[in-house]
Amino acid sequence: MATSTMTVAAFLAKVLLLSLCFVISRSERVKEKIYDKIQSDMACFKRFNGTHEIGCTSKFNGNIGVIHVINNRSDLDWVLDKGPHHPYMLALTPEFLTVSNLRDAQDSGKVSGVVVLVHEGFDPEKMLTSGFSGDYPCPNEEYGLYNHSSDTEYTNYCQKNPWNPPGSALLFSNWEFPIFLIDNQTSVSNIITCYEEFNAPKDGEPRSWPLCALELKSHMFGTTNTEVCMRRATLPSLFSTVNFCDPLYDFNIWGTVKPMNASEDLADQSVIIVAARMDAASMYDNISPGVASAVAGLVTLMSTAEAINRHKEEIMAAESNKNIMFILYQGETWDYIGSSRMVWDMEKGEFPFQKQEDISDQMSQINFTHIDYFIEISQVGKMEEKRLYLHTDPVSNSDPVINSQTGILVTAFNMSVSNSSSGIIFEKAPEEAPLPPASFQSFLKHVNISGLVIADHKGSFKNKFYQTVFDDHRNIKGEVLADVASVLATTLYTMVVGREYKEIIADKNFTEVLLDCYSKNASCSMFKDFGGYLLKNEMNDGKPAKMYVNVKRGETGRTYVTSNIFARVMGEEVDLNETECKSNSFYQVYQYFYLPRVSNGTCYRTTARKTEAMSPAFMIEDYDWQSGMYSTWAESGWQAIDAMLFLRPSVVEEVALVCGGVVSIVTSFALVYFMNSRSDLLFGLPTPPAAC
Structure with a gap:
């Protein structure tokens, strides 16, 4: 009769396993109903030289934040000074993508990412009349003929007469959150519509939950500078697919x-x-x-x-x-x-x-x-x-x-x-x-x-x-x-x-x-x-x-x-x-x-x-990475870049859902254990004779 009891237990285990498989098979469909995938093929990424890193990265599992559309500086100030639902994801148009705005957002600790929305028909000549350059005012100056060690009368010429006046060095700055460019008009429209329906403040006051949120995933494996990154790339890795960085x-x-x-x-x-x-x-x-x-x-x-x-x-x-x-x-x-x-x-x-x-x-x-x-x-x-x-x-x-x-x-x-x-x-x-x-x-x-x-x-x-x-x-x-x-x-x-x-x-x-x-x-x-x-x-x-x-x-x-x-x-x-x-x-x-x-x-x-x-820097043995003689630029490796739009409940609701899930799992296992231990009574099975 012990065999009968084990058969019941096996049957119950199979039922649980089939239920789990059913849940997993349905999870992708549920995910599709919860999350709306948006354009994610143009993400800012990390690069390094001999002294520092530039670019963007998300956390390993991605960054999540409540969307706030920036139409003017006062919208950004609202997020930084008043917005209670941080972290926020800023959705802004190119004219507001400035070093000062990004610095303010980063220093506040209230922003977890940025999406740059390029609307159809956007005319940079009209919207960015003074210009917009991601390079320095003096591009490549330190590796050119008139760098600081050249000892000529033209050493500081560009500092006084910049070749690239709109240069903001935005491209060469380091950001602690992901930045995505979105020019797919369906994705742009979905973000704007979701924000206006759920997030847009009423008379300057924040909306209540649920709120429209974004998840941006663009985790970069490289870090610090080229020397550190290249050294790590030569070490054995627990994850063979991880590529820390590559020279340009x-x-x-x-x-x-x-x-x-x-x-x-x-x-x-x-x-x-x-x-x-x-x-x-x-x-x-x-x-x-x-x-x-x-x-x-x-x-x-x-x-x-x-x-x-x-x-x-x-x-x-x-x-x-x-x-x-x-x-x-x-x-x-x-x-x-x-x-x-x-x-x-x-x-x-x-x-x-x-x-x-x-x-x-x-x-x-x-x-x-x-x-x-x-x-x-x-x-x-x-x-x-x-x-x-x-x-x-x-x-x-x-x-x-x-x-x-x-x-x-x-x-x-x-x-x-x-x-x-x-x-x-x-x-x-x-x-x-x-x-x-x-x-x-x-x-x-x-x-x-x-x-x-x-x-x-x-x-x-x-x-x-x-x-x-x-x-x-x-x-x-x-x-x-x-x-x-x-x-x-x-x-x-x-x-x-x-x-x-x-x-x-x-x-x-x-x-x-x-x-x-x-x-x-x-x-x-x-x-x-x-x-x-x-x-x-x-x-x-x-x-x-x-x-x-x-x-x-x-x-x-x-x-x-x-x-x-x-x-x-x-x-x-x-x-x-x-x-x-x-x-x-x-x-x-x-x-x-x-x-x-x-x-x-x-x-x-x-x-x-x-x-x-x-660059010869990567071919010279024991090269001094900080010498400034040759270019030392390398690019970080990454595995997945993704962006998803969804409605996010309040923190209380999220905790309640997690706790409810844990209670449900514990209850399920307790119920199975109880049914297994009482199978002779529940299913009318005779008690096996005691061993002689």
Whole structure:
């Protein structure tokens, strides 16, 4: 009979187990009824350098707070001084996202998070008339040519004459709560509606429970600074999936018009470097358009290279020792990662790589002695009256030889302009002013080179939204970028070929399509043809390309698509099928790219290639992280980012519900125990005989 008793107990246990499974299976449906998921793909995250951390994080299980919409400063004051239902989640529009407002919210201890609501039709030019920049007033100053230890008369120039007057350093600040950007209009509407129905104060008085609340989850695993974070990343972890942090990492993309073979005598050859940056930043993941700050220069460089490549045979046939190198730098936002890595490699005699003994047709080494001129295309998308400015470095130009060479370069531009049909005007910036933030500074810190920086501004930036989400397609006048490329291509052709003037015309259609793909719609046909399947999110929703630099294990789609387009721009079609179209070695002069969607499959032979853009700080053994010599930026790891909207009961109700649940569980187990112990009476089972 003991068996019968055990059978009853097992039966009851199964009933409880099935009930539990039923509850679990229904929990997701219940959760869907309680919680309303809102947009969560653009959260602020943590980054680190050698001295400190910046960005945002939530608690491990997320932050919860009652929503309060901020329409003016008095709404924020109400939360800080009067609001009784803290912690609060602030829902504010971009004009109220200021360092002072966030500092007040953080110092109060009454705010657990912020959501920035971007309403449809929001016009930053009208709402943010004085500008809004997340960078410093003097971007990259401490890693540039005129930093505090430079000992020149231009050391404090930017402090008195800031290049970026709207700079708030919001991007480089540390926040103790999560900040999410929301531009999905359904999510924006749901938050506003829920607030107005349940939370909006009546005659200045707070509403009673239940109240509309938000849960934001964006826990970052990294902490403190890059040195600490990288050290923790090397330690064994109880949770193998935890990634504490990664160095910022990507690839510079470059190529030369003429091939440079190591087997040839290159002692007397010189190179004109034409450079632009291809990265930008914002506070948030998945959105960093950088149209005026980076895309305009990138597109102008690619258009220039495309125009020059159409005249490659003439350039190759000319009896000239000059060559042209086009290069797109990555990571320049974060203290010149790409350009400083190129300089470091050149100093070691390892650019683009260490010399290989067993490859006959390898790419030649390139060093400082090969550089004739350095031309950088900076911010060129907001020019007025088709006017651009040529900025030069007064420190290096104090050398008469360098100054003379710079004069030759400026004269070449003026000659191209005077004979051009483009209408572009180049004006020399004041010689007493130093260079604006530019990759060129990374080279000038180590060697005097003649060169200039082309920009749409004479003094401070015309770009009022530098390093923010609002540096988008609305922040650019892109219709004349092909004209700029035409003048630049003409200047380069004249300097390399050495013949009398010949106007080179850039392809306006190519320029416009390229600009549209980067600034508006990364799902464009050109990106699809050149590897758009790698772009993932951008290809699915038609958003602009993300111009953020990346980490080693991050999304590399934009870099690879750009590399493929650049290979076509710098290369030539060859009659090879997909199997034959391949390079035997990265070290060879020519690289081969097969693009299956271009004309049903096209093979390109090109000098274009990628080289690492990772700061030397992460490659130098026992590097002094606080030395300020090289960029030390790293990005925190995270596992899940989520945001949910729900109605929250009062604390008393929450405690009552928890206590009720505990009582229910205890009662259930007590009932099962009682039924099991009295099963013979409850179920009519005879008492088992006593053991003999």
